[in-house]
Amino acid sequence: MFSSISSWWSSSPPTPVPTGEKYDPTNPKMNPLNPHGLKPCCACPETKSARDACFLQNGSEEGQCAELIKKHVECMRGLGFQI
Numbered sequence: 001m002f003s004s005i006s007s008w009w010s011s012s013p014p015t016p017v018p019t020g021e022k023y024d025p026t027n028p029k030m031n032p033l034n035p036h037g038l039k040p041c042c043a044c045p046e047t048k049s050a051r052d053a054c055f056l057q058n059g060s061e062e063g064q065c066a067e068l069i070k071k072h073v074e075c076m077r078g079l080g081f082q083i
Helices: 003-009 045-058 062-078
Strands: none
Touching: 045 062
16 A cells, blocks of 8 residues: 555655656647747637637636637647647
8 A cells, every 4th residue: 555655755766757748739840730930828729819809808717719719729629739
């Protein structure tokens, strides 16, 4: 039961972390779905503005803006962003 806890204090060296690069959705070489290297703030401007307008008009009630949120998330995922 305590073997995993006691291993924290063992004298063996820690397991090395992989040296591979972290996934960057704005890097076109890592993410071919985003060939222009758009950042999340600039991606999907049409769905983003419609979603934001809905929030401004209706407040923070997600129910009235659920379809617009869904479309924006789909657009972002289509560009390789992990949402």
